[in-house]
Amino acid sequence: MEHAVEVRDLVVTRGAKPVLHGLTCTIEAGMVTGLLGPSGSGKTTLLRSIVGVQKIRSGQVLVFGQPAGAPPLRRRIGYLTQAPSVYADLTVRENARYFASLFGVGAARADQAIADVGLADAAGQLVGTLSGGQHARASLACALVSEPDLLVLDEPTVGQDPVLRNELWDRFRALAAAGTTLIVSSHVMDEASRCDRLLLIRDGDLIADDTPAAVRSAAGTEDLDEAFLRLVLASEKEKVA
Numbered sequence: 001m002e003h004a005v006e007v008r009d010l011v012v013t014r015g016a017k018p019v020l021h022g023l024t025c026t027i028e029a030g031m032v033t034g035l036l037g038p039s040g041s042g043k044t045t046l047l048r049s050i051v052g053v054q055k056i057r058s059g060q061v062l063v064f065g066q067p068a069g070a071p072p073l074r075r076r077i078g079y080l081t082q083a084p085s086v087y088a089d090l091t092v093r094e095n096a097r098y099f100a101s102l103f104g105v106g107a108a109r110a111d112q113a114i115a116d117v118g119l120a121d122a123a124g125q126l127v128g129t130l131s132g133g134q135h136a137r138a139s140l141a142c143a144l145v146s147e148p149d150l151l152v153l154d155e156p157t158v159g160q161d162p163v164l165r166n167e168l169w170d171r172f173r174a175l176a177a178a179g180t181t182l183i184v185s186s187h188v189m190d191e192a193s194r195c196d197r198l199l200l201i202r203d204g205d206l207i208a209d210d211t212p213a214a215v216r217s218a219a220g221t222e223d224l225d226e227a228f229l230r231l232v233l234a235s236e237k238e239k240v241a
Contacts (some may be wrong), residue, residue: 004029004181010059020204034195035185042204078148084135088128097147103146113144133159189225208233
């Protein structure tokens with residue numbers, strides 16, 4: 001299967017502190033890959049490296065065969081950051097149409113992206129007056145307007161109610177079925193079962209890279225929370241040894 005992303009021996013430091021320790025992985029095209037791990041494990045740093053906005057110490061990140069951050073990739077990648085990245089003094093519609101104009105797509109596509117994230121009824125509302133969950137969805141709509149080949153989502157469901165979380169995941173699955181590659185980070189393990197493949201990261205190290213079923217099997221448990229804990233303990237024992 002074609003690789004959308006290839007990460008080879010990636011080392012990232014922040015000051016004198018190492019964040020990613022020679023991480024290597026591949027992300028297959030047209031699938032939903034979950035990047036899971038506790039807060040501070042290096043998930044956002046890895047996503048930033050894939051998008052091409054993170055300074056790296058060594059290693060290589062290729063996206064669709066090109067170095068991360070290369071100009072031709074800009075239209076092919078949608079990126080949702082943890083912090084909302086839209087303008088508070090514009091309406092949801094104005095934000096989406098502004099980002100659509102940057103990619104050379106029309107207002108109809110912007111309006112469809114707003115509907116896709118469940119904000120059609122709030123399209124005329126100033127972003128600064130939205131709830132936290134609505135604010136995040138407005139950012140997601142702006143990430144979707146260019147119909148990217150790769151969608152990188154950093155904690156997209158934080159603060160969303162269970163019904164909306166389910167609707168968003170249905171949307172993610174539909175995008176993948178249409179050929180979009182998605183990388184979805186989360187620290188909520190119950191979202192892992194919704195992914196085609198999992199990257200489990202802990203303290204800057206990749207401790208698992210497999211399907212949810214294979215991760216459960218390797219850990220000897222059907223519970224993904226317990227599987228993650230067992231894999232963490234196993235990796236710590238290997239380090240000591």
